[in-house]
Amino acid sequence: MGLKAASDTGPVTVVMLADATDWIERLAPLLPGETLLDTEEAALRPGDVDVAIVEGTAVGLKAFPNVRFIQSTWMGADRIVAEPELPAGALLARMVAGPMTASMAEFVVASVLFIHRRFPEYLDQQSRREWTEHHQPFAAERPIGILGAGTLGSASAVMLRACGFPVRSWARTNRANDPTVLTGPGGLVELLNTSDMLVNLLPLTPETTGIVNREFLGLCRRGVGIINAGRGQHVDDAALLEALDSGQVGQAILDVFAVEPLPEDHRFWTHPRVRVMPHIAAASTGAAVAESTANGVRAYRSGSEIPNLVDGTRGY
């Protein structure tokens, strides 16, 4: 039972999250005018519900025909956008929390430095008690390419630059007219040709699905480092494995996979050039998610600009 179940006044939001009671408790002080109901409570008065808080999915939403605004607690909009239950014409917002963005940037910098400072080789040497120093280029000599120039890509670029790396990004559109953001197919080729490492932070859309394929990898510098913190579906696994086998890709740090958990028999687990991370790049806290979520609902209610609104046609 939600805290506000007794109150019948005010606009009604259905909170379709696991542990809905906890979330309602967290959200209630942030949304004092709002009636927050869990799915069961909301089912008793479905016509009153015009806002839904969901976790990355639209499953169950058709029970609430008058929903006009959907706030997801996930950063990625790919799954919900693809779902048939998503009500046509409703506004949809992703969750973007400051601490989560910082956490992703930390992960990107940790991964880039791990490869840059040759930790894979040195850890491998340690297992053989081998003491051999390798040539160490400076960060300033290692151009990093980021696929995606949104909140996550920009925060990662700032942190990488603070560590001395030259960074350029690639995005569908260059909204900020930033000379370090390349666009279009030509921009992608240029980024792949000139980067020592590539970090994927793209949203998953029909256009970006499978973007890291044989052609893409063939355009990279020999021995390139690949860091995938976007979605598993961005990568053609067979093409990546072939490039890892041949040494075209020198190191890969993969945090996301087409199937998660990564199946036990997948070659990524044992490939000497691959580090498998269990989808841990962007840590978050309940407080941060609640705040970002409440912001979205408040913006919708007050008619002000809703942050991180998803554009259904581009899919993120």
Add this chain to the structure above:
Amino acid sequence: MGLKAASDTGPVTVVMLADATDWIERLAPLLPGETLLDTEEAALRPGDVDVAIVEGTAVGLKAFPNVRFIQSTWMGADRIVAEPELPAGALLARMVAGPMTASMAEFVVASVLFIHRRFPEYLDQQSRREWTEHHQPFAAERPIGILGAGTLGSASAVMLRACGFPVRSWARTNRANDPTVLTGPGGLVELLNTSDMLVNLLPLTPETTGIVNREFLGLCRRGVGIINAGRGQHVDDAALLEALDSGQVGQAILDVFAVEPLPEDHRFWTHPRVRVMPHIAAASTGAAVAESTANGVRAYRSGSEIPNLVDGTRGY
């Protein structure tokens, strides 16, 4: 034979470096007024030599009784300061090159993020094909303590702060009156009590030898991360191993050792909480070392302030 062997005019510097011919070739354009001789050439006119360029040692210097300025090509002054051949009263300068400082800061940030983002656990899990997510604190929640607040410590602090970590340091004296620099025995206790990770970048002196001992480690937070990029002699190996065995130290990344290469039978090689690096923290280039070295000689000749002068009484 040095390039300037034929010239008999101008002040005379002996270049006591391995590959002296290469170094003289590199230094000659940077020190046009100087006669640069290798040890053999200089031995023919020992009384004329008043400057020596050496690599971290004073061995052989007593052949040149009139040396008044010694420029080392090493950052660490500990070995040369301890040598009986160091001429009394001569000025001694360490080499501090910008790219080397940046390289050290990169290594520190790479190591801190490696521990912070739980790469040791995740790499270990990968070997068992285990998919388990662990709690991930934010950088802002992980205070980092740096032992040493000189060029290397300051550069590392700046880069760590850019990645979101709260950083404090400890130094013998707080020359900049920086509130984040603690001093004295009380300051050290405070830093050890309050840091999630400790980075050693101290100079090696009689006072700092063995500073990372049982008492020091006992004052740390349980599970502390230790990164040693200073000198192996800063660490009491037996005390560190005991703290690693008990879990008092959660992770250690060691780049320097009392004996290098690290002997094959040393327990550091195989301890599950230790990463052994073969003294690779601060990469440098010949060009950067030559420039820094030439700067020192030029400053001495022109009577201007000599950068990175070693204070014989404090030993760095």
